[in-house]
Amino acid sequence: MTSLIPGMPGHDRDRLTALEPLLSPPDAGEVYEQGSGFKITVKAFAENRLALVGIGIVVFFLFFCYLGPHVYHSNQISGNLGANDLRPGPGHPLGTDDNGFDELGRIMKGGQAALEIGLLTAMIATVVGTLWGAVAGLVGGWLDGLLMRIVDVGLSIPTLFVVLIISARYSATVLSLSIILGLNAWFVPARLVRGEVLTLRERDFVSAARAMGSSQTRQVLRHLIPNALSVVIVNITFQIADAILTVAFVGYLNFGLHFPQVDWGDQLSDGVNYLGDGYWWLIYPVGICLILTVMAFNFMGDALRDAVDVRMRKR
Amino acid sequence: MIAYLLRRFLSAIIVIIGIMLVTFTMLHIISPSPARAVLGIKASPAQIAGFNHAHGYDRPLPQQFLTYMNQTLHLNFGFSFKLNQSVTDLFKENAGRSALLSGVSVTIAVLIAVPLGIFQAVKRNSVADYTLTAVSFTLYSMPIFFISLVLIDIFALHLHVFPFEASQATTVVGVLKNPRSMVLPVASLVALSVAGYSRYMRSSALDNLAQDYIKVARAKGLSERAVLWRHLVRNSSLPMVTLIGLSIPDLLAGNLITEQVFNYPGLGLLFFNSLGTEDYPILLAYTLVGGILVVLGNLIADIALTFTDPRIRLT
Numbered sequence: 001m002t003s004l005i006p007g008m009p010g011h012d013r014d015r016l017t018a019l020e021p022l023l024s025p026p027d028a029g030e031v032y033e034q035g036s037g038f039k040i041t042v043k044a045f046a047e048n049r050l051a052l053v054g055i056g057i058v059v060f061f062l063f064f065c066y067l068g069p070h071v072y073h074s075n076q077i078s079g080n081l082g083a084n085d086l087r088p089g090p091g092h093p094l095g096t097d098d099n100g101f102d103e104l105g106r107i108m109k110g111g112q113a114a115l116e117i118g119l120l121t122a123m124i125a126t127v128v129g130t131l132w133g134a135v136a137g138l139v140g141g142w143l144d145g146l147l148m149r150i151v152d153v154g155l156s157i158p159t160l161f162v163v164l165i166i167s168a169r170y171s172a173t174v175l176s177l178s179i180i181l182g183l184n185a186w187f188v189p190a191r192l193v194r195g196e197v198l199t200l201r202e203r204d205f206v207s208a209a210r211a212m213g214s215s216q217t218r219q220v221l222r223h224l225i226p227n228a229l230s231v232v233i234v235n236i237t238f239q240i241a242d243a244i245l246t247v248a249f250v251g252y253l254n255f256g257l258h259f260p261q262v263d264w265g266d267q268l269s270d271g272v273n274y275l276g277d278g279y280w281w282l283i284y285p286v287g288i289c290l291i292l293t294v295m296a297f298n299f300m301g302d303a304l305r306d307a308v309d310v311r312m313r314k315r
Numbered sequence: 316m317i318a319y320l321l322r323r324f325l326s327a328i329i330v331i332i333g334i335m336l337v338t339f340t341m342l343h344i345i346s347p348s349p350a351r352a353v354l355g356i357k358a359s360p361a362q363i364a365g366f367n368h369a370h371g372y373d374r375p376l377p378q379q380f381l382t383y384m385n386q387t388l389h390l391n392f393g394f395s396f397k398l399n400q401s402v403t404d405l406f407k408e409n410a411g412r413s414a415l416l417s418g419v420s421v422t423i424a425v426l427i428a429v430p431l432g433i434f435q436a437v438k439r440n441s442v443a444d445y446t447l448t449a450v451s452f453t454l455y456s457m458p459i460f461f462i463s464l465v466l467i468d469i470f471a472l473h474l475h476v477f478p479f480e481a482s483q484a485t486t487v488v489g490v491l492k493n494p495r496s497m498v499l500p501v502a503s504l505v506a507l508s509v510a511g512y513s514r515y516m517r518s519s520a521l522d523n524l525a526q527d528y529i530k531v532a533r534a535k536g537l538s539e540r541a542v543l544w545r546h547l548v549r550n551s552s553l554p555m556v557t558l559i560g561l562s563i564p565d566l567l568a569g570n571l572i573t574e575q576v577f578n579y580p581g582l583g584l585l586f587f588n589s590l591g592t593e594d595y596p597i598l599l600a601y602t603l604v605g606g607i608l609v610v611l612g613n614l615i616a617d618i619a620l621t622f623t624d625p626r627i628r629l630t
Contacts, residue, residue, distance in 0.1 A: 149326070153333035156609040160568040161586070161602040162341075168590045168598075169345050241456070248458045249572060253587060268461065275468055283468075287461045295456035 051303030057296035065111035074105030124182025129189030137197030237301035413581035424508035432516020454510035481579035560616025
């Protein structure tokens, strides 16, 4: 939902200033040590303040969701109907929900599901998409046509519809949601990788490898995929953001995870019923966590895209 | 040009057939025959077999698929046994209201995003630009139902300016007679789209600002206003055509959520209600229609671009 076109290239070109100190001209006669491409990328990434903010938020939520429950104990297994819908106060910093679950602890639990689904989905989508795109780009011919038409079909079918239908029919767990989402999300990386492979395979080093008789498998695994990796890594962050949002939609429409598991989307949809009663603590804290997490991954993706874009480096 | 258009049409048709194959397969796996749903759980195997034979559910799959394709071609999207109504009729009933909501929202979003993006590009790296970027980034990372909830909370529950439910009128004219009730749903969809469009518009305008023709326009003494409105706007809003085509899946998803949140009787709400009743003919027919809309949207965008941009000469 968020990235209208995931991996859309070329905006914020003016953010090049991040590279300026790195590229200041060396003294005459000296060889300017530039470091490896990887180092430059890391440096450019680190100098982008938004990226650091993004990493900061993600690290915060990892600690919050996974270490949080060990520090802040709350009962998330059995509700307490005598203490439901309590306002934030002593004992319950963010109040309690309709079943008497402590809201702060519930956000931690919901965050685990969101992060796990995001990462798993991105992994599945990336692995499938990368291999698919690499094969299509390398083999070419009618197989390329067939594989890419399949990708076109996948890109045309609205993901949310398919995910909703499947999770309404079969019950949803973290794993099943990740698999459904992943199998609906690999089309974009497939297309990106194919494009990258098509340009890469014309490069001299790949021709050299071919001339030296390396097998197709070796060309794909050793030369093409590693070089197309930057595009893939950028896409992973957007995939995570998208997956977290889609799961929130599914949860919000009540076709998400089931008790005792909980997702931020579920929590929001429970809270909506009490919006009219002014129970703000059931909505705003969860909503802000959701937005911050998605935003953090989008920041990281944006910064990574700028950092790995070789064409934008003023050499 | 002709050859390009022909090839473009051909690939669109192939992709649409692919989408049909996917929805047909899903329908067949999830509910091979509606016999049980129609005849009830006490129906004897003989009755079921009789029903299947009468409605053609016992024929070989490829033959059933051909029938399915033929029916789709004649705009017959199947029959909802749960609502005892043909899916086509249900779609006809609801499509107008959904089209109104989406159409108005996209139009307003474009009208806001184009000037906004250009403003940001012209004033790039100013406080205003950073603020607007921050706002659009936040909206961009927000699930649309959360935007709606915040709007409802502020404008409907606290300020009592707009109603929290969308118009329940059955006709498009009826909806138009009650514009106040449509403000919040439209605003939610606009916020979602503007966030994506304006970011793209900004980068497109930035690219164009660096072009020579802008320098020429300035050098020949045109006022900044004329430079922007006569030269920059036209050139940098061309990519919007493609962007709108590409954003259709997100628009359909956004429509689904908005209609659910505001209880607006359109295709999205029909889909949501069918999820609850497990009415698969409706669900998969809407998925098919959504997919076809995406393909047609991209096709129209591509064709429009070849006509509006004389630099694109495809062979």
